[in-house]
Amino acid sequence: LIQKCMNCGSSVFYPRMFCPKCLSNNLEWVESEGKGRLLSFTILYSTSYPEFNDDLPFVLGLVRLREGVNMIANVVDCKPEELKVDMEVEVVFDDVTEELTLPKFKPVRRSTA
Known part of the structure; x- marks a missing residue:
């Protein structure tokens, strides 16, 4: 979920109380598509x-x-050497x-038909 003004x-x-663009407090929660592109990454050893x-x-x-919007999260299901800036990822x-669920991202794998 992300907010939409x-x-x-x-x-x-x-999440914020006011829109950073217009300062309206008329924000609602909407479901994100959950797909995006990897802008940058670091590998922690x-x-x-x-x-x-x-x-x-981990990455x-x-x-x-x-x-x-930008989000920082773990990148999973991928060897670190396979990571590329601008690769497509999905949540x-x-x-x-039971109380804590974390969003992480994995590469979008194209099926070869």
């Missing part, structure tokens, strides 16, 4: 947080959704606990 039509992420040691190495990516959801 009902006044000017802008998509908004991260070490971390200061022991909770993440089992996940190393953090900056994704521009088709709605025009997948990781149910970490």
Whole structure:
């Protein structure tokens, strides 16, 4: 879900109380298409947080959704050396606990028919 300004039509992420373009507070939650492009990424080989040691190495990516907003999230289901700036990605959801679900992105794989 992302916010959409009902006044000017802008998509908004991260969640805010006012639209950053027109300052309207007439924001509604809308479902994102969940697809976008990888703008940038970094591969983490070490971390200061022991909770993440089992996940190393992992990739953090900056994704521009088709709605025009940017989101930072893990990029999964891809070897780090396969990553390319501007590659198409789509959201997948990781149910970490019953209360916490994280959006992550994976490359869009084209089927070869």
